[in-house]
Amino acid sequence: MLARYLPILEWGRTYNTGVLTNDLVAAIIVTIMLIPQSLAYALLAGLPPVVGLYASILPLVAYAIFGTSRTLAVGPVAVVSLMTASAAGAVAAQGTAEYLEAAITLAALSGVMLAVLGLLRAGFLANLLSHPVVSGFITASGLLIATSQLKHILGVKAGGDNWPDMLGALAGAIGDTNPWTLAVGIPATLFLFWVRTGAKPALQRLGLAPRVADIVAKAGPVVAVMLTILGAIAFDLEAKGVALVGEVPQGLPPFAMPSTDLALIGQLWVPALLISIIGFVESVSVARTLAAKRRQRISPDQELVGLGAANIASAFSGGYPVTGGFARSAVNFDAGAETPAAGAFTAVGIALASLFLTPLLYSLPVATLAATIIVAVLSLVDMKTPGQLWRYSKADFAAHAATIAITLLAGVELGVIAGVAVGLLLYLWAASRPHAAIVGRVPETEHFRNIARHKVFTAPHVLSLRIDESLTYLNAHWLEEFVMEQVAEHPELRHVILMCSAVNAIDASGLESLEAINHRLSDGGIKLHLSEVKGPVMDRLERTHFVEELGGQVWLSQARAFAHALADDGRDRSEPGDMARGLI
Amino acid sequence: MLARYLPILEWGRTYNTGVLTNDLVAAIIVTIMLIPQSLAYALLAGLPPVVGLYASILPLVAYAIFGTSRTLAVGPVAVVSLMTASAAGAVAAQGTAEYLEAAITLAALSGVMLAVLGLLRAGFLANLLSHPVVSGFITASGLLIATSQLKHILGVKAGGDNWPDMLGALAGAIGDTNPWTLAVGIPATLFLFWVRTGAKPALQRLGLAPRVADIVAKAGPVVAVMLTILGAIAFDLEAKGVALVGEVPQGLPPFAMPSTDLALIGQLWVPALLISIIGFVESVSVARTLAAKRRQRISPDQELVGLGAANIASAFSGGYPVTGGFARSAVNFDAGAETPAAGAFTAVGIALASLFLTPLLYSLPVATLAATIIVAVLSLVDMKTPGQLWRYSKADFAAHAATIAITLLAGVELGVIAGVAVGLLLYLWAASRPHAAIVGRVPETEHFRNIARHKVFTAPHVLSLRIDESLTYLNAHWLEEFVMEQVAEHPELRHVILMCSAVNAIDASGLESLEAINHRLSDGGIKLHLSEVKGPVMDRLERTHFVEELGGQVWLSQARAFAHALADDGRDRSEPGDMARGLI
Known part of the structure; x- marks a missing residue:
């Protein structure tokens, strides 16, 4: 129990x-990668660079204690940094004490929310974000983040939370471009692109072993920082x-207190929830991806608790919202980390850096950090998914495209909300208009198939309908209208069989519409039968009067229901083959 | 096209x-019933009684032109009146010009919303309100409305939008009870109860024909008003x-303009949407209910247009939000109305009443109107549904109970929102944790059934899983974990067959999880097969690379898939009966 x-x-x-040795090696590699990244993401969040270091110390220790993934590396990440900038920017100006306080409070609120959701075992809520919505959001965020960093490459001042604002501000400020900043930013960007794509093969051609070449290439951003x-x-x-990072306070993270101002919390709770x-x-x-590779498992509910603890730790040590990052976790995994202890060792590495290395960062150009961010986030932009979705499912494509468009045009918060809302509406719309088919018997078998797709046997006084959806309040009215429409089109009917093999549940509204259908069919002298009702569904129906009041019967198999209804015609049972020819 | x-x-x-004769007779009966009801519901909405008459004239004409129901009677109804009082009361005090303007603006907003939803064919949105939520809301509203009228029976002043406030205010004011008001209110209430329940049999015993007795009983409220x-x-x-209705302006409805103040619209649009x-x-x-009785049909999308037109007409003639009411529509139907023209004739009747009868209303006690409301709404309170829901479905019961509790404790607006939200969350929760079963072959048939419920035949190297839900983003992660968990428990596995007879759709997230499962099973040397994939689902899968990459095959029937997998064992195919004994 406690171990859970x-x-x-x-x-x-x-x-x-x-295990210790493996974890230590991984921790050293991740630390080297994390130092420039932490500084850069703090910049993206509009915070002093050192806050990025603070957010990479205690949160890692907290996650190591409470998290269930063996190899997840927690800390500042690009998308959450952008969302923090957007939320804190709405309540205070960048560079003020209020802005920092807002960021810390966001971490605290987010931590508490995550932990509470975890204790409530509400991990399933994350299912509300479909893959098309998440991937659209990440792509659009990548584009927004890259655009937000162009000002640092140009050396100008420009703001904005969305593309129209950002591009407008950049267009207005481009005349102020500082050529020296540009002379740092463009080579740094090109170098980092090369490090990401061409460095490993080049190092291997120089004779380095693939694993060593890989590690050296990972240190590319540190090389860019030093140069x-x-x-x-x-x-x-x-x-x-040229804008430099400047004075960075030396020392361990301070003890910080999130705000307890209810007005501020009132403004921040929605963004904190989205974050x-x-x-x-x-x-x-x-x-999940990493655990699957080593046949390990994670617990989503406990992950909520782990991330909650990490964010609370971040808030109380002067950091801002953190989460598990893709790039750093992959590096941690590849470098051989075996347990969350690797994360704790990484925390020690970052703590040492913030104790001893910060004076060296005084002369680091901000443009270098911006180049680090741009190169990192452009890999988030996914150009293949829209085409795949378009071909596979127009509804999924619509949710994806709406998320991208609204995130770019209206910012990250509205983007997520719109994505969830569009996904949900399309889902509910589909659930309210389910697929259903008139089915007939495949000759000489006991199988029943859609009459529109297969050569099957039917009879004019028997209508077999296969309902391809659970009967819930979303489609209860649809069912009533669908059945009555079919009945209106078949005047010779004496039996209607609802084939329920795909009906996974019937809620109270669905039951009510079945009762209404039974009633209306009985009035017209037609018997309603159900066939292939699933165990859990039948268990429930038996608790009601529905089965007693049913005009027909409930049959274990569609074949028996159909045979019974056929026999009621007064004719002898014929071989399906004989009758099928005239009736298909 | 135009006719649509x-x-x-x-x-x-x-x-x-x-038809004209039948419509005229029905119109006269409905007019007699509607006059006291219109006055009473305006009182419930906190408006001058004459506004109830205004809302019963032009809206009926507009609905007669645009509505699709032959017998629906539109006008002020209890629940919408209560919601109007709650919304208008939030922006102005009862009795002020601003309050009346807010009510008119609510009608205009609601009319435009309904009409736009109708033109967008968004009638399916009404499905979001499940039967348990609607019935819970109506029950709780009935209790709230009855409670809100007690002050008029006692002759005291008391306010409140929810039970705690109302009961508190009543308890504080009960000492001010006016005995004369009570002497009108209590007999009026008892008389109206008797009219509703005992009057018709009593009149029949006096020798009246059942139909005549029914019509005379319907005039009971008019008798109470006159007495x-x-x-x-x-x-x-x-x-x-004793509070009397007092001066009622004589004449036809005035031309009124809804407010165009954006601040007011900003405050009213949410309540207008809920209304x-x-x-x-x-x-x-x-x-729907009435149309079904005469084998007619209504179009939900066009009904939105019809109700939208009725509300816009109400706004421009000084009325407040209206809709189709249950009691009056049933009376209209029973009285023999055949077309919406009956509604237009009723409008003429009410117009005549507001031209000539209003001076007679000066001395009508408000307590009589309150008694009319109390008796009408207590029939809305449904005591049987909670028990039925509890037995049939705990989730539906929870949505019902939450709607009742929140409506009573926090008012009508939060009640509806909470009902929809709880219903949706429970639905999504269920959809994210679907039912699935390991299945085996029923001996000597081609049927496959749950191994936990039936004596069936299985083999240790073949796992047949029947997934009882569409594969969507809501359950994509669940599927992955469920399959991998089952695989982990069956180490001898060489074939996994997903029986898809109940899988009605696979969205992009579901496809991605199938791809992940296929990949992970292939890594472990296990072949993934699909069986009984539905036509529309297969059409889509064929547009992707999934079928090519599948480790196993897609089978038309589970029986063939199972036979193939069995054969792969290297053993001869045995009769199911032979092997079943050892393996079940």
């Missing part, structure tokens, strides 16, 4: 020096108007 | 004197502090 809420008790028992720091010092870029949901969905899908 | 949007063109063509007017004059009740939805659902269910 504290997964560390489980993996901690079998910890040994072999541009040296360049900034050598050319005195600060005097030439929680998006963060959870992103994190769980990464954790 | 103007149903009057259809029934108008065949209109003749026989209490006479009593008020005879005993000079005005001087004794529209509740009004639509109530009206359509009445129209």
Whole structure:
């Protein structure tokens, strides 16, 4: 029981020096990757760079204790950073103490929400975000984030939460471009693109082993950071108007308190909820993918608790909302991490960096960090999915396209909400107009198939309808109208058989419409039968008077129901083959 | 085409004197019933009584032109009146010009919303209100409405939109009870109860024909109105502090303009939407029931247009939101109305009443109108449904109970919203955790049934899973975990067959999880097969690479899939009967 809420008790028992070595190696690699990324994402969130480091220390320790994924790496991520900037920007100006307080409060609110949802075992709520919605949101966020960083590459001031605002502001400010900033930003961007795509093969051609080449390539961003720091010092870029990171406070994370101002909480709870949901969905899908590769399992409900603890830890140590990131988790996994202890060791690495390395960051050009972000997020933009969705399902494509369009045009918060709403409406619309077919018997078998697709045997006084959906309140009216319409078209009818093999549930509204149908058919001298009713559905129907009042009977198989109805015609039972020719 | 949007063109063509006579008789009976009811519901809405008459003239004409039900009677109804009082009361005090303007604006907003939803063919949205939610809402509204009228019976002042407030206010004011008001209110209430239940049999015993007795009983409220007017004059009740209706403006409805103040519209649009939805659902269910009795049909989308037109007409003639009412429509139907012209004739009757009868209403005690309301709405309270729902479906019961509780405790608006939300969440929760079963072959048949419920034949290297739900984003993760869990429990597996007879759709997220399952099973040397995939589902799958990449095959029947997988064991095919004994 305790181990369910504290997964560390489980993996901690079998910890040994072999595992320790693997976890330490992974932690060193992830630390090297995480330092520039943490600084960059804090910049994206509109926060001082050091806040990114703070958000990469205690949250990792908290997740190591409460999380169920062995290899998930928690910390600041691009999409959540953008959402933080959007939410905190709505209540305070960037650079103010209020803005930082808002970011910390977002982390606290999000942490509490996640933990409570986890304790309520409400992980299923994340299912409301379909794959097309999530992938549309990530693509659009990638484009928004890359666009938001162009100002740092150009060295101009420009704002905006959505494409129209951002592009307008950039167009207005482009005349102020600082050529020195551009001279840092463009080479840094090109170098990082090369590191991501061409560096590993090039290093292998130089004779490095693939694994070593991979690790060296992962250190590319650190190389870019070092080179541009040296360049900034050598050319005195600060005097030439190039934005540098500047003074970064040295030391461990401070103890911070989220705001308890109810007015502020009132403004932040909706964005905090969206951040929680998006963060959870992103994190769980990464954790699931990695766990599957090693045949491990994660518990979505406990993941909520783990991420909740991480965010609460972030809030109280001056950080901002965090979640499990895809890139860093993949690196952690590839580098051989075996347990969440690797995350705790990474936290020690980042803590050491914030104790000793921060003075070195004074001369780091902001354009380098912007280049890191741009290169990282453009890999989030997925150009293949829209075409695949269009071919497979127009409804899924619509949800995907609506999410992309609204996220780009109206910002991340409305984008998520619109995506969930469109997905849900399309789902409910489909559920309210289910597929149903008139079926007949495939000659010389006991199978029944759609008369529109197969050569089958039917009889004019028997109508067999297969309902391809559960009968719920969403389609109760549809069922009534569908059956009565069919009956109106078949005046010789004496038996209607509803084939329920695909009816997985009948709720109270569905039951009521069945009762109404039975009543109306009985008035017209037609018997209503049900066939192939599933066990759980039948169990429930037996608790009502419906079965007693049914004009016909409930049959275990459609074949028997059909045979009975045929026999009622007064004619002898014929071989299906004989009758089929005239009747199909 | 034009006839679709103007149903009057259809029934108008065949209109003749026989139909005219029937419509006129029905109109007279409904007019007599509607006069006291209109006054009473305006009182319930917190409006001057004459507004109830205005809302019963032009809206009926508009519905006669645009509506599709032959017998629906439109006008003020109890639940919508209560919702109007709640919405208008939130922006202005009762009795002020602003309050009346808010009510008129509600009618206009609701009319435009209904008409637009109708033109968008969005009638399916009404499906979001399940039967348990609607019946819970109506029961709770009936209790709220009856409670809200007690102050008029006691002759005290008391307010409140929900039970705690209402009961608190009544308890505080009960000391001010006016005995003369009570002396009118209690006998009026008892008389109206008797009219509703005992009057018809008593009149029949006096020798009246059943049909005549019925019509005379319907006039009971008019008798109560006349008797209490006479009593008020005879005993000079005005001087004794009994509230009377007082001066009622004489004449036809004025031309009124809804407010175009955006701030007011901003406050009213949510309640207007709720009024529209509740009004639509109530009206359509009445129209459906009556149409079914005469084998007629209504069009829900065109009903939206008809009700929209009625509400717009109400707004521009100084009325408030209207919809099709149950009691008056039933009376109209029973009285023999054949076309919507009966509604137009009723409008003429009410117009005559507002021209000539209003001076007579001066001395009508408000307590009489309150008694009319109380007796009418208590028939809305449904005591049987909760028990039936509890036995049949705990989820439906929960939605019903939540709707009743929240409507009583927090008012009508939150009640509807909570009902829809609870219903939807429970639905989504169920859809995210579908039923699935391991199935085996029923010996000597081609049928496959749940191994937990039937004696069936299985083999250790073949796992047949029947998925009892469409594969959608709501359950995509569940499917992956369910299949992998089953696979983990059956180490000898070489074939997994997903029996898809109950899978009515596979969306993009479901496809992705099938691909993931196929991939993971292939890694483990297990072949994934699908069987009994429905036509529309297969059509879609064929547009993807899934079928090519599938480790196993897609089979028309589960029996063939199972036979193939059995054969792959290397053993000869045995008779099911032989093997079954050892394996069940």
